Amino acid sequence: MGRKLHYGMVGGGPGAFIGDAHRRSINLDGMAELVAGCFSRSYEGTLETGKALGIAPDRLYRTFEEMAAAESKREDGIDFAVVVTPNHAHYAACKAFLEAGIHVSCDKPLCVNSEQALELERLAREKGLLFLVTYTYMGHVTAKHAREIIKRGDIGTVRTVAAEYPQGWLAHEGEWGGKQGSWRCDPKQSGDTNCLGDIGTHIENTVAMMTGLKIRRVLAKMDKVVPGRLLDDNDFVLVEYENGATGMYWSSQIAIGHDNSLRVRIYGDGGSIQWFQEEPEKITVVKKDGSLTEHHRGYGSIAPAAAKYARLPSGHPEGWIEAMANLYRSFIECIRAKEAGTFAEDMVDFPTVSDGADGVRFIEACLKSTRNGNTWVEL
Amino acid sequence: MGRKLHYGMVGGGPGAFIGDAHRRSINLDGMAELVAGCFSRSYEGTLETGKALGIAPDRLYRTFEEMAAAESKREDGIDFAVVVTPNHAHYAACKAFLEAGIHVSCDKPLCVNSEQALELERLAREKGLLFLVTYTYMGHVTAKHAREIIKRGDIGTVRTVAAEYPQGWLAHEGEWGGKQGSWRCDPKQSGDTNCLGDIGTHIENTVAMMTGLKIRRVLAKMDKVVPGRLLDDNDFVLVEYENGATGMYWSSQIAIGHDNSLRVRIYGDGGSIQWFQEEPEKITVVKKDGSLTEHHRGYGSIAPAAAKYARLPSGHPEGWIEAMANLYRSFIECIRAKEAGTFAEDMVDFPTVSDGADGVRFIEACLKSTRNGNTWVEL
């Protein structure tokens, strides 16, 4: 164990699922401690959450600008900020902390347009700061293993990808999705997309990180299916990658019977892999001779670069919290290495601001394709 | 049991898989007997197969024209002809038997263009003959059950469909697919399509028969992936149905790890169904309250119109042979009813020449969309 880092949080006030999940994930390894926060747009909300979490009152802030300024001046100021506000507010908060010289972790999608994304990329690079975008699923040991075995050639050159993220929670008219659902379906709060921005972006990121492939162009059909809905809730995207491979991404919030069913299947000329987020303890690998094997977390068949993240022996299930914690583990190790002067780029084992920017460009291109009547759009 | 019918076969000579499979399926119930054949383009081939099958020598024919003429004149002539030649030869053979007043069973796809399809439809209608197109999968008890519960409203109005038929047997350059593979990949023998015509058409038929939906338009991307391949081997098709619902069909012969993985998932506003051809003994149904149930063949939950086809109790697996046999069971019962004067249209529980014609039109539209650079084409 190295020094226990300090962090602050923007967002994650009363009733917010994702802030709570970030805190639990960071708790899991005890490598960092929450010491500051601006949890809510209302100061009362921030005080309430801060008290419940045992934060010192002088480190509960009215605005993130105030927090960035104050914390950057303290001797014991935060090492990194976690931004878990609604999407439209990500940009300004991330920018403030970067400008104050503080490392940033931000929930996906990174921001709402590619100009913002470029600006955040530029800032992080120029300031030499680390920037984690919490695409959780790449934290799974088996997702990392998929990446490793594709990289080392187990399935040969990728030819086609069938990936999907169906959910059913917004299949219903009216109030089904609760508070979460209502802001997500509201163009004023979610911008130009709901389904693709919320979950389609996970498909894009997971495939990109597993395969290393860059998208050349997309053809998207983003539909509003439930009567009265103002934003997309069912999206098909055809994809061509720069190496000539193809893909099909389906994301849906109206697919009754699915929860967070991110399923990625990648077919190469030497084999294939199948990975399913809801059963993250294994991946299925088939070689070109037809032999089918399952690789289970915790076994010797798991690539070392993935295996090192396991906390439990095989057969004692790890899940989503561990995946998120794995992103933070690498992020925190990199911060410590920066501090120690031992940092190297190849230590970065988490989605960065550049991956987040790719996600934003993907969404923009899909929106344009849909507006154009489902035609190809270059990225 | 009624009278045992007589049938003849065109195609199905030495080494032909599908002719053998038709014969076994018809054998299963013992409702019809093979008595005539023109099994091969070479008369020697026909004689050899005929002898092995115990057919009387005077009913082994040099051509299907000869067979149609001779059998239609016999007192004990065949009641129906089974056409299992390569695709490009279907049309002429079917036409000959229809014109001779003989019922026809023909393998899918029905024929190679929509003009031929219309002509066969017309002939069958005018002659009052029955015409089975052997899209096998709709013969499964659970596929029929899916159709029944959708028809009675269990999942409400269909909104979107995710259906696929991946295979891996043609993933390899060179000889992998054997004799089967080499003719299928040859434009001279297969026409303008391989993958979509061979298996994509099964997706189209299964979805159409389960849901009753008509396709309004398609946007297709048919790719030749394996180096040197002359016909499509990986196809994505976006679909819009006449009721406004949408769909995505993926068919592939390069998806290592899959055999005949026809999987159909149908999402309505009241629930969803998931059906998988390789595990045909069950379907999964989820209702809009999230409750997930499996319906297993052999249980009281199976709709009577589907349940009546079961031959074995639950837990003793039925498979592909039984599915094919179920198509023939209804076809033969309809022929007997025609003979008895008790036939009614609603007795027809098999894919007909009209369903086959729909399949041909679907393929034509996908080819056109691909040629046009992946644009929408109306059916």
Place this chain on the structure above:
Amino acid sequence: MGRKLHYGMVGGGPGAFIGDAHRRSINLDGMAELVAGCFSRSYEGTLETGKALGIAPDRLYRTFEEMAAAESKREDGIDFAVVVTPNHAHYAACKAFLEAGIHVSCDKPLCVNSEQALELERLAREKGLLFLVTYTYMGHVTAKHAREIIKRGDIGTVRTVAAEYPQGWLAHEGEWGGKQGSWRCDPKQSGDTNCLGDIGTHIENTVAMMTGLKIRRVLAKMDKVVPGRLLDDNDFVLVEYENGATGMYWSSQIAIGHDNSLRVRIYGDGGSIQWFQEEPEKITVVKKDGSLTEHHRGYGSIAPAAAKYARLPSGHPEGWIEAMANLYRSFIECIRAKEAGTFAEDMVDFPTVSDGADGVRFIEACLKSTRNGNTWVEL
């Protein structure tokens, strides 16, 4: 194809499931034809069934003795008899045909005590006749594959076995099991056991044939669970084999949620196999390094001695009918070889009268152990 054999059937009259299933299975390959029968204890029943099946009236018999006598004298007499009566009637019928020099296929369990079993074994041996006991499940390609890979050492020396056959169809008081259920639960018709004799015997046979292990002793607890039941409906049996390995067999008719859930798991010092009758298209093999592979019917990984029985390509499911048909395929090939003078013992790939006798001894020992208060009984 060789000569089409002739066979006769005893039992299998109106409403009998198992006789119908035997006939369909034999039909599948068209290697034998039903030409004679004594289907029912009532001659009217026999005439009715015979007519429906198209049997010549002079080959419909009042008794099996009459049938054995008449058929053995005919030039074109039956090559084999299929005995599918209730269990208590197996012995006399089998004996009659053996004594008349006719090969026999008999449903399991072979007979009701070990004296009968020894007598049938003796008769078959002395007469040089073939005797198939239709333990269907060993007909599955994957069950034969399990046997082959165990034989060749893939899992090393067997150490322990966990095998079970739970069903739920007799979980209910009263009429649930229908006609089938009522005779099975009646000591007058079923003898001393219901559950163990009907399905526990399948566990014994499947494990014996897969592993080649002989049982040294058993400790059984056979319970009557449903109030009012007179015969066992839930049985636990501990087993020790002659090589020192151990096993646990559970058979049940009160296990709601199961149909014919014969599951066999065999653990050696070099690996393990898991096989499940309701999903007979694959087996799972784990080696001692923890690597898990699935072997699917139709792939090159299947041992040739098993693979040769496949009729369909992988991914087009085969099921119970094919398993039964595989037993008959080998049985008929052996009869033809006897006729041709080319028969050799190692051609026998089906459960014989000796395997049937092992099953009878297993049941006797379990009954004795239960009567003794669950103590060990040597076989």
Place this chain on the structure above:
Amino acid sequence: MGRKLHYGMVGGGPGAFIGDAHRRSINLDGMAELVAGCFSRSYEGTLETGKALGIAPDRLYRTFEEMAAAESKREDGIDFAVVVTPNHAHYAACKAFLEAGIHVSCDKPLCVNSEQALELERLAREKGLLFLVTYTYMGHVTAKHAREIIKRGDIGTVRTVAAEYPQGWLAHEGEWGGKQGSWRCDPKQSGDTNCLGDIGTHIENTVAMMTGLKIRRVLAKMDKVVPGRLLDDNDFVLVEYENGATGMYWSSQIAIGHDNSLRVRIYGDGGSIQWFQEEPEKITVVKKDGSLTEHHRGYGSIAPAAAKYARLPSGHPEGWIEAMANLYRSFIECIRAKEAGTFAEDMVDFPTVSDGADGVRFIEACLKSTRNGNTWVEL
């Protein structure tokens, strides 16, 4: 959130898996903080672990006796002690903390004989202290749900139980199991049992807590399978419960292909449940009409008393850490309630010292049965 409790740990020094797992699980909710420890038999080990964990040096103790004495006197002393030593040391440590008036959490099995168990039960009761025995698996939401639906009658009266916990990690001679394996296989450190004491006890506890059934008698066959092994590694136990129901428990460490495959299947006269520890997000429920449903964590079908423990929405997998954390959640809530004077017995939702004592008695009876040649032994 209430007050953050303080706890100390005995055991859990360098390289100890289980101590680390307890700390992470408690971290997850942030309801308690580790402030004291005696982590190792060597004081250097304790100092090293304590430093890594950030414990104040004056609260790192040479012995648990010293720790119990010192902490019970401090104003800010620990609220509870976590005992995660090897099994034979549990008793003395637990006793010391109970006598010092400190609540205790102890790993399973509770202790090594029933006299010890009775003494710990007595002490806890007399002192009015809470005592958690960390049978982790009952912490799963779905395990609690199973208990709830059985309690409310969904499957009627329990008739039979088939439960198992196979592992493969000790299938090999020699060093396979590493350090863990070598102490577990050593009678000096593990006492009279390895397999049954380590994992068979989990079966006993899970079934007892799910069903509420008390065991009347057992018949056990505990075998030493791997050559050279001195303690049991493969155990079959037949069980009779006080209500007349029966069960079969299989635990194994030589079952290659399994990790922590605790599977519990419970059959009542009105239905059945199937629950599998390695897929803890769902349970399968079949009713007596044959209807099969899956109940998934996160859905409305989950009983409120179980559902309240979920931290993540359905489809984002929770696992073993969450299960353990759920035991601690209830334990800590009960401690707070004791402090607040609001405690009531029905708040206890974790395995207690009495459940632990049942486990010890179960093991003793199985050992006796085995010594007696596999005869029935009353509990």
